[in-house]
Every structure is written in structure tokens, then in C-alpha cells.
Amino acid sequence: MSSSNLVTALLSNEKLTRDNYMKWKSNMNIVLICVNHMFFLNEECPEVPNATTAETAKEKYDGWILSNNKVKSYMLAIMSDVLRKKLENDETAYGIWESVQEMFRQQFDKEHVLEMINILHDVEIHSALIYERTQTFESLNKISIKVGEASIVESKPTSSSGKSKKRKSVKGNDKDKDKQTEKTQQVFKHEEQGC
Template identity: 40%
Template sequence: MNHPEKFCENNRFVLIEECPPAPPANATRAVKKPYDRWIASNNKAKTYMLASISDALRIKMEPMETAFEIMESLQGMFGHEATRKYTNARMVAGTHVHDHVMQMTNHFSEAEMHGAVVDEATQVSIILNSLSSDFIPFTRNYIMNKLNYGMTQLLNELQTFESISGIVKNKSKANVADKPSSSKGLKNKKAKGGKLGGKFKKPKIGAKIIKPNNKKAEKKPKGKCFHCGVDGHWKKNCPRYLVELKEKNNAA
């Protein structure tokens, strides 16, 4: 079964064009081609439309010969404008499935305000047929396994599939890339001030620059840390305190 997007492109013409006259049996292939194409597209359109409605409506619509007759009957039952909205609605690739389902739900509610009664099974079928090509595996699995979801379960399953498949991961990555990096900002602060939040002071002209004594620097200060209570270092050199301070600044 083809996807609804391909149906829109290749088969929608049967809803606006009349069937060409049936060619004689001895007609050439070129003469038969327009007629055969219309008949094949009409059969596909009927299949899609009958699969998108409830069992009760399907039984009523199956005797109709053309997709146009089915569409006219549905529009007469549910209201022309309201029916057209959810019938023609198609999910835009790359958008979140939650937003699309909510939009379709609004269309159904609008149809109900005009007196239409679209049962839940029909709503589920219409939504499945309106999904973007990213959800073809989901739709195929639903049909092959003859699943029967309600609207709430359908939305949950679609969101799970979207998350596992990473359908909108590129969009998520772009949003993350737009946010400033807190670790990068921390490095810039350290580069400017030497210490977090400090200011770099230039040495005065003629002042003697005292080089740090590496041996003294390596020697641990005596005493007990007021932060962790461990001997051998002070609070400003406490590994635990420095980690907590860094996490606090990153969260700021």
C-alpha cells in the first residue's frame, strides 16, 4: 500500500476529473492508457478512503464505484468545510507528531460542532493516513498486526516511535547548538581574571616580578579543611569544594 503523500501526488486527480470513455477492445495501448490510469488510481483512492473510516461507514460506502462518490457522501454527512480540513491535512516532515495530532483533534472537534459524528476508530485511521513519510514503518506495523489503538494510546505510541527513531533529532541538535556553553563561559572567565570572578592586575612599571617557587607551591598547607574536615589542605584547595563551586557556576 502506498503512502498518503504519494496518493496525493499521483491519485488525487480522480476526485476532480471524470473517468475517460472506455476504449474499444481493439484500441491501441496509447488510447487505453488514460482510461487504465484513471481506473487504477480510482481503485487506490477508494482503498485509502475506505480504510480511513469506521466499519459501519465502510459497509455503507463500499458499493460506490468511484472515490468521488465516497468523498461527496462523506462531505454531505460531516459538513463540507470541516471534513475538507481533516481530509486534506498532512503532517509536515520534521515537525513533532504531538503538534500534528493536536491539530487533527481540533479539526475533528470543529466537525462535531457542525453536527458530524466522527467515531474514535475513524479518527485514528484518518490520523494514520495523514502522517509524514517518516512514520511509514509505524503505519505498516499498525495495519499488518491489525492493532486497535484509542486516540490517547495512538498519541503515546507515535511519540515513542518518534523518540526512538530520532525523527526530529536534527532539530533538537540545532536548538542545543544555539544555547551558550556554560563550560566555555567558565573558561573565558578564568582566562580574563585568573580566578573565577577576579580581575587581572598588571604589574607596575619597575616592580620586581616574583616568580613562584615550585617547591613551595607543591608543598601542601598544614591544618584541617573547614569544608570537608580532612587534614592536609585548606578550603580554597579542597577538591570537593572546587568541584561543587564549578557545578554551581555551570548551573548559574
């Protein structure tokens, strides 16, 4: 898509109303970047030339006026009729930009707070799930340890020297451990599926 088609698409996409300031601002930034006028919102108007002003200063001023009118027309083109009438008498695009930001700053703050609340809510939900799975894992780990301890039996056979010696013998084999691991994995799969 060429930059002129993109600009046209964005300009016809959504007009600024009270409900869509952030979308409008985003679209406006894209338009200004496409037409190479983003700098314009930060640049002040050069002094009005007089008869003794150098030709380069006159050209700079004329270029600024053309850019101002272009950016101003883009902004006004994607505003509701009510907002356009309120802002069209502003002399500079920068003045319109500042006025719009001031009008909708509260909406932005409100949207930002609501977004943060949603993010914190998601964190809380995920934290609860993580805690729940951690508790399940710890419970399974404790069960696993108890099962492992139950399979170890202490015996006290006598040595050839007649002294008593403690020796641990393990009942069961690797098949028991494999079954235990398989059961643990099944429990986790079952939880992940939300059952």
C-alpha cells in the first residue's frame, strides 16, 4: 500500500469523537509520519518575513505555512463536525493538537486507569492459578516422598562379628517409581485440561 493510499484510508477510517481519542491520535501520528510532517508538531513558526528578510528565511516561512495548512487540514478532516467547528479557527496545527489533547486528557487518564485495573486483575487470576498448581505439586511431592519412605524398610541383621548393623533395603523396583511418576504426570495433565 502506498503512503498516499494509507493516508487516505486512515483519514476516512474514523472521525474524532468523544469516545475514540486514542485511536484518532494513533491514526494522526501515522498520517504525519507518512507525509513526513511529524516534526511539525514540535517546530515553532518562523518569524514573519519583511522586506529586508533574506530569501532563505522567506522560503522557510512559506514552507512552514504550507506544512501548517496541510497538517491542519488532515486533523480537521478526521474530526466530528462539532469538534471541527470548535477548532477550525485555530491558526496552527500545533494549537489544534494541544487543544484536542487537553479536551481528551481525562479520557486518556480514565482509559489508562481502566487498562491498569484489567492488567492487575489478570495478574491476580494468574497468581491464584500458579499458587493452586504449586500447592497441588507440593501435595503430590509429599505423597511421593511418603510412598518412597514406605517402601524403605529398616532391618537389623547381625554381622559376622556379632555387632548389630543398620541396613536399609528397598522394597519394590524401578517399575514402582515409573508408575508413581506416571500418576503424577496424569494429575498435572488433568489439571491443565481444567478438569
